[in-house]
Amino acid sequence: EFCSSLAGIMLLEVFLVLGTLLIYFLFSKKKEETLPFKDGWWGKGQKPVTQEDTSVRPFKVETTEEELSDLFRRLDQARFTEPLENSCFHYGTNSMHLRKVVSYWKNQFNWKKQVEILNKYPQFKTKIQGIDIHFVHVKPPRLPEGQAAKPLLMVHGWPGSFYEFYKIIPLLTDPASHGLGDEHIFEVICPSIPGYGFSEAPHKKDFNSVSAASVFYELMLRLGFNEFYTQGGDWGWLICTNLAQIAPNHVKGLHLNMASVSKLGLTHLLSVLLGRYFPGLFGFQDEDVRRMFPFLKKGLYRILSESGYAHIQATKPDTVGCGLNDSPVGLAAYILEKFSSWTDMEFQNLEDGGLERKFSLDDLLTNVMIYWVSGCIVSSMRFYKENLQKGIGTQKHEKLTVQVPTGIASFPNEILHTPQAWAKKKYTNIVSFHFMPRGGHFAAFEEPELLAKDILQFVGKVEKEQLWKKK
Amino acid sequence: NTISCLPRSFEYSQKNAVLVPAAALGVGGMLLYWLRSGRKIKTIDMGDGWWGSGERPLKGKEDESIRPFKIETSDKEIEDLHRRLDHFRFTPHVEGAAFHYGFNSSYLRKVVAYWRNQFDWRKQVEVLNKYPHFHTTIEGIDIHFIHVKPSYVPHGRAVQPLLMVHGWPGSFYEFYKIIPLLTEPARHGLNEGDVVFEVICPSIPGYGFSEAPHQKGFDSIATARIFHKLMNRLGFKEYYLQGGDWGSRITTNMAQMLPQSVKGLHLNGVFMGKQGLGRMICIMLGAYVPWLVGLSREDARLFYPFMQKNVYDILRESGYLHIQATKPDTAGCGLNDSPVGLAAYILEKFSTWTDKSFLHKDDGGLESKYSLDELLTNVMIYWMTSSIVSSMRYYKENFSKDPNLNAYSGYGIYVPTGVAAFPQEIIHTPRVWAKDVYRNIISYSYMPRGGHFAAFEEPKLLAQDIMQFVRKVEQL
Numbered sequence: 001e002f003c004s005s006l007a008g009i010m011l012l013e014v015f016l017v018l019g020t021l022l023i024y025f026l027f028s029k030k031k032e033e034t035l036p037f038k039d040g041w042w043g044k045g046q047k048p049v050t051q052e053d054t055s056v057r058p059f060k061v062e063t064t065e066e067e068l069s070d071l072f073r074r075l076d077q078a079r080f081t082e083p084l085e086n087s088c089f090h091y092g093t094n095s096m097h098l099r100k101v102v103s104y105w106k107n108q109f110n111w112k113k114q115v116e117i118l119n120k121y122p123q124f125k126t127k128i129q130g131i132d133i134h135f136v137h138v139k140p141p142r143l144p145e146g147q148a149a150k151p152l153l154m155v156h157g158w159p160g161s162f163y164e165f166y167k168i169i170p171l172l173t174d175p176a177s178h179g180l181g182d183e184h185i186f187e188v189i190c191p192s193i194p195g196y197g198f199s200e201a202p203h204k205k206d207f208n209s210v211s212a213a214s215v216f217y218e219l220m221l222r223l224g225f226n227e228f229y230t231q232g233g234d235w236g237w238l239i240c241t242n243l244a245q246i247a248p249n250h251v252k253g254l255h256l257n258m259a260s261v262s263k264l265g266l267t268h269l270l271s272v273l274l275g276r277y278f279p280g281l282f283g284f285q286d287e288d289v290r291r292m293f294p295f296l297k298k299g300l301y302r303i304l305s306e307s308g309y310a311h312i313q314a315t316k317p318d319t320v321g322c323g324l325n326d327s328p329v330g331l332a333a334y335i336l337e338k339f340s341s342w343t344d345m346e347f348q349n350l351e352d353g354g355l356e357r358k359f360s361l362d363d364l365l366t367n368v369m370i371y372w373v374s375g376c377i378v379s380s381m382r383f384y385k386e387n388l389q390k391g392i393g394t395q396k397h398e399k400l401t402v403q404v405p406t407g408i409a410s411f412p413n414e415i416l417h418t419p420q421a422w423a424k425k426k427y428t429n430i431v432s433f434h435f436m437p438r439g440g441h442f443a444a445f446e447e448p449e450l451l452a453k454d455i456l457q458f459v460g461k462v463e464k465e466q467l468w469k470k471k
Numbered sequence: 472n473t474i475s476c477l478p479r480s481f482e483y484s485q486k487n488a489v490l491v492p493a494a495a496l497g498v499g500g501m502l503l504y505w506l507r508s509g510r511k512i513k514t515i516d517m518g519d520g521w522w523g524s525g526e527r528p529l530k531g532k533e534d535e536s537i538r539p540f541k542i543e544t545s546d547k548e549i550e551d552l553h554r555r556l557d558h559f560r561f562t563p564h565v566e567g568a569a570f571h572y573g574f575n576s577s578y579l580r581k582v583v584a585y586w587r588n589q590f591d592w593r594k595q596v597e598v599l600n601k602y603p604h605f606h607t608t609i610e611g612i613d614i615h616f617i618h619v620k621p622s623y624v625p626h627g628r629a630v631q632p633l634l635m636v637h638g639w640p641g642s643f644y645e646f647y648k649i650i651p652l653l654t655e656p657a658r659h660g661l662n663e664g665d666v667v668f669e670v671i672c673p674s675i676p677g678y679g680f681s682e683a684p685h686q687k688g689f690d691s692i693a694t695a696r697i698f699h700k701l702m703n704r705l706g707f708k709e710y711y712l713q714g715g716d717w718g719s720r721i722t723t724n725m726a727q728m729l730p731q732s733v734k735g736l737h738l739n740g741v742f743m744g745k746q747g748l749g750r751m752i753c754i755m756l757g758a759y760v761p762w763l764v765g766l767s768r769e770d771a772r773l774f775y776p777f778m779q780k781n782v783y784d785i786l787r788e789s790g791y792l793h794i795q796a797t798k799p800d801t802a803g804c805g806l807n808d809s810p811v812g813l814a815a816y817i818l819e820k821f822s823t824w825t826d827k828s829f830l831h832k833d834d835g836g837l838e839s840k841y842s843l844d845e846l847l848t849n850v851m852i853y854w855m856t857s858s859i860v861s862s863m864r865y866y867k868e869n870f871s872k873d874p875n876l877n878a879y880s881g882y883g884i885y886v887p888t889g890v891a892a893f894p895q896e897i898i899h900t901p902r903v904w905a906k907d908v909y910r911n912i913i914s915y916s917y918m919p920r921g922g923h924f925a926a927f928e929e930p931k932l933l934a935q936d937i938m939q940f941v942r943k944v945e946q947l
Contacts, residue, residue, distance in 0.1 A: 044566075070558070077551070079808050081860035083800060084687050085524075091867060092801030205565050308797040312790030318564055319573030319819045320790075323805040323812015325560050330805015330812070337801045378562040385572060 035245035035397050038214040042194065042202035043130030054222060056126045059134060059198065061118045063111055067373060071328055075106045078329040089340055089353040093333040097352045101336070102329055104361050114366045121169065125198070128218050129211075134198035135191035135219065136162050140173040149173075149187040150252075150459065151225040153216060153243075157234020158380055159335040160442060161197045161370045162190040163363075168448035172455065180452060184459050189223065191216055193235060193383065197370045201379030208386040209235065210397055213242035217250070226250060229462075231455060233257040233443055235383065242397050244404040253431070253462040255407040255455050257443040258414055259423045262398045268422065272299065283421030287435045291417040299416065306341065306415060309334075313384035321378030331377060332368050339364055342441035344413045358446045401425075405465065407432040407458030409451060413440030431465070432458045513882045515728045520693050522676065522684035523611025533608055535704060540604040540615065542680070544596050548855065552810055556587045559811040570822060570835045574815035578834045582818070583811055585843050595848045599644065604680070607704060609697050615680035616673035616701065617643055621654040624667060631734070631941060632707045633668040634698060634725075638716020639862055640817040641924060642679045642852045643672040644845075649930035656938065661931070666938045666945070671705065673698060675717060677861035679852045684861070690868045691717065695724035699732065708732060711944075713937060715739040715925055717865065726886045735944040737889040737937050739925040741900040741909070765903035769917045773892075773899035781898065788823060788897060791816075795866035803860035813859060814850045821846055824923035826895050840928050887947065889914040889940030891933060895922030913947075914940045 041047040080095045088094060121136045140149050152172060154165050169188050176182040192199035193212050202211075216239065220228055229252050232240035237258045244251045261268075271282035276293045279285070284292075292298055312320045324331040340353035347354030355364065371377050392398075406427040410417065412435070420433045434454055439447035521527035564576045602617045624630055633653065635646050652659050653668040674681035675694055684693075698721065702710055711734050712722035719738045726733045754777055757764045761771040774781070794802045806813040822835035829836035837846065853859050888909045892899065894917075902915045916936050921929035 074558075074808075077555075077808075079857060081800070081803065081807055081857060082685075084864070085685055087687060087800075091864060092798035093804065095800060095804065098804070203563075203566055205567060305797050308790070308794030308802075311786075311793040312802075315787050315790040316573035316819065318562070318568070318576060319815050320794075320802075321562065322574060322576070322579070322815040323809040325562055326555075326558075326812050327805040327808035330808050333801050333804035337798065375560060375562060382565070382572060 033400060034248060035210065035242060035400055037217065037246050038210045039129070040204070040207070040211055040214070041130045042200075042204050042207055042211075044203045047130065052130070053127050056124050056222070059123045059125045061115050061123070061198070063115050063373065068111060071111075071372070072106055074328050075102055078102060078327070080329075088351050089337070089348040093337045093340075094351060094353065095333075097355075098329065098333055098336075100352075101332065101355075101361065101365075105328075105332070105365055109362060109365050111369060114362065114369065117166070118163065118366070121166070123198075126219070126222065128215050128222070131194055131200040131202060131215075133191055133194065133200075133215060133219055134162075135189055136165070136169075137187070137189050137223070138169050138173050139187045140185045142174075143185060144182060147182075147185065149185050151220070151223075151228035152186040152188050152455075153220060153228055153230045153240070154188060154190045154444070155216065155230070155232040155236030155239050156190070156193065156196070157232070157236050158196070158383065159338055159367075159371065160234065160445070161367055162192050163367050163370060164442060164445040165190045168444045168452050171448055171452035175452070175456065178449075178452075180456060184456055184463065186229075189220070191219060193239070193380075195379035195383055196376055197374050201376065201382075206386060207383070208395075209238040209383075210242050210246070211386075212239045212383075213246055217243055217247055220250070227252050229253045229255065229459060231255040231257075234441065238387070241402060244402050244406075245397055245400055248402075248404050251404045252466070253405045253407065253459060254402065254427075255409070255458050257409045257411060257451060258441070259408045259410075259418050259427065260416065261418060261422050261426055262393045263426070264393065271421070284419055288417065288419040288421070291412060292419065302345070302415065309338075310384055310388070313381040314388035315385065317381035317385050318378055321381045324377045325375055328368075328372050331372055332365070335368050335371065336364060339442065342413075342415055343446060344440055345415075358440075363445070402427045403429050405429050405431045405462045407454065407461075409434055409436050409443065409454040411436045411439040411441070411443050411447070413438075415441055431461050512730060512885050514730060515692060515695075515724060515882060517696050517699075517728055518692070520610045520689075520696065522686050522689055522693070524685045527611065533611075535607065537605050537607045537704065540606045540680070542596050542599050542604065544592055544855070549592055552592075552854070553587060555810050556583055559583060559809070569833050570819070570830045574819045574822075575833055575835060578837075579811065579815055581834075582814065582843065582847075586810075586814070586847055590844060590847050592851060595844065595851065598647075599848070602647070602650065606680075607701065609700050609704075610693075612676055612682040612684060614673055614676065614682075614697060614701060615643075616671055618669070618671050618705070619650050619654055620669040621667050623655070628665060628667055631666065631668050632702070632705075632710040633670050633937075634702060634710055634712050634722070635670060635672045635926070636698070636712070636714040636718030636721050637672070637675065637678070638714070638718050639678070639865065640820055640849075640853065641716065641927070642849055643674050644849050644852060645924060645927040646670070646672045649926045649934050652930055652934035653937065656934070659931075661935060661938065666941050668711075671702070673701060675721070675862075675865065677865055678858055679856055683858065683864075688868060689865070690872055691720045691724050692728070694721045695728050699725060699729055702732070709734050711735045711737065711941060713737040713739075715923065720869075723884060726884050726888075727882050730884075730886050733886045735887045735889065735941060736884065736909075737891070737940050739891045739893060739933060740896055740923065741890055741892075741905050742898065766901050770899070770901035770903075773894060774901060784827065785898065791820075792866060792870075795863040796870040797867065799863035799867050800860055803863045806859045807857055810850075810854050813854055814847070817850050817853065818846055821849075821924065824895075824897055825928060826922055845927070884909045885911050887944045888912045889916075889936065889943075891916050891918055891925065891936040893918045893921040893923070893925050893929070895920075897923055913943050 080099060083094050083096055121138050123136050125132045125134050143149060156162055156164050171178050171180060172186040172188055194207060195201040227250055230240040230243055237256050240254055244254045272295050275282045275284050276289060279289050324334055336355060339359060340347045340355055343358050344354060406429055408423060424430050436450055439450060443451045561580060562576055564572060568575060602619050604617050606613045606615055621630060637643055637645050650670050652661055653670055676689060677683040709732055712725055714722040719740045719742060722736055726736045757766045806816055818837060822829045822837050825840050826836060888911055890905060890912060906912055918932055921932060925933045
């Protein structure tokens, strides 16, 4: 009884405090300051006194017989565990289907041919802040008289790679040949995030999205670009956002196929509870409601059931990645599971996880091979820890807004839907926001044409505004 | 008018003669009902199950034979292991990582070198076979267990049957050091007292040498039922239970299912679900005035600072739980194919869950409490039986049904319960809260040292606590 009357007083105090906080947050404005550039040294040991080598060296992906026979040996000796009866992809990657994938991998997948495909675009390496940064740089094959190519930095995420952009690159560097009109032509730069693919992994702690953004900023400057566009999804979303916050005068436009908001407050809570019934009150459109509700199923439950990987990678990356760097089958199971559920959550109900409905096995395995031959799975997972270990919503860049013109392509099967009403609190200058008709998380990989069209119309709008509006 | 003329006293007494007994009966009846319903213990329905492949056979009775079993190995197995160890692909850790990013890969290299060159699996198999092993088929799957009887029983002394259940990522092997202390206490310098045990350690289905369920839905209730059937098949009507980790949950369910068979329940880890607003407020107050909310000083020391010890630490340590409870087949796939990956994953727990400060050490403090031989033998059990994936599925089966792990707490546990609270256990549950669910705690001990793997790390301390608990129960 004593507890309950004391409880009553405490409750009252708690509500008073909450009420004050609510008023404060409703009326406070987010700061408009820039994010400071994050310098660093990520190489092994001490930073040398001598000046860093800033040369840009051509690079080609290579493979050896030894590499291939080692891979085949591991595939042959893979130890599978029988799935539970009727479990489809509900327990994760179904090992019956995995066996088929492995059989294809061993007998039909031609890595040498895929390496040639990877090498069809010029690749380079250059040392920045102590580590080698790998990137693809594709210039347009032809340019109409008097037109300059617009530089576009495209950043991948996890468990993707620069390879995700191979189908969209020609649509952006040579749109005319693909029926897309040639008003805007791009030269595309796709780097690998440090710790991913052929970019060297940082040897020091603390390499987070702001570090990656700073490194890519240096890269663009080194390549001679003073103004450029950026595009990204997954980690690419965050890195490009940070880049726009660090150097708003250099980023002409920011295009995203995923726009999460991590600074959640009471208004978000209220809109989740009431938004289905009063969408207009919270700025929700019909499509927002369709994608977000019922919230328990499409929001909370989905977050819980799909974020186990993020939780363990953000806390024990070296543990969880260890076995995956030693077992190609384990690596494939881990990565392909995402290409199933993040393309369409319903694919979990299929025995084959719907893997080949939107992608070819060659494409999927090429991406897995990039992780395998570079041995980067552990370092790729560390990025989660470096970004998330202090908790979500606690970092400086999460509290700052973005004033750079922003375009958002919102794909229906993205893991979580962010309505424009929420996105515009962070991205204060949204120039275009479109609900895409189909597609999931790996937009560039799955729906390159849709994404390219959206990028083109966005850039079109920005260029038009730039002409008469000075920053 | 004749009615109204009746004298008042007559009316009263007639009314009273009827009303008072009626009222007394009514109140008495309600009182009896309330008392009985309060007393009436809700038990978990035993139910039934089938976990074999395909459909349950309609005809024929299940083979109830108990078949002796010996663990075996072969050159082929060992060579395959060695080959994989030799070809392990190692990733350097970031500078200054210690165990903060998970298992330190430099130290892992040393462990692998020992495993490849010094660890003798054939010798360890002999060690494993020193206790008698058996298999028996229950609900369609083969259940493995060891059964150790005391070699010498003093005249007239009763031998108490004791079922000890392991957890994840442990195994029946965790009990190998404590078994002799329980079957032959006098020989090991423990209080001769009057307590001697015969110990049964099964492997949870899906773990070690117990067959993995082929059907979905195999949770701790199913396990509890199967273990009751096992004890019954071995001829025991009443027995003691001991467990930590999943073993704690399974033995708790067993006590809730058939309390009449459980003489006593001893736990070295009490995991309770979330409790609500009242609990939150008591938590907040307890940091400042623990006595006010029933927490002892030791409770306060172990439980606070709350955010640090309970929220942050749990978030930091529960990634494995989250992925295993949602995507076990994905998480375990690579681990069943890479012995080094499996070792890193499992041994990380033997580091952090033994002592949280081990996170700061380059070698994770592993060899300060355990020998590499012991640790690797446990890992080998998972490797040789290919049971890592099925062991992880247990998380999904249990958490999907019961995300808060309430352990049917509405039902309560009324059998005599003993709790050994080890200081480095992942979460500390104070007695005052444990009492909400375990309604008959007759012994609650703050152990002086030790962590999650109590039987493995501090067998003597745990054995002593079990014995003093059982002595108390026997005296009741």
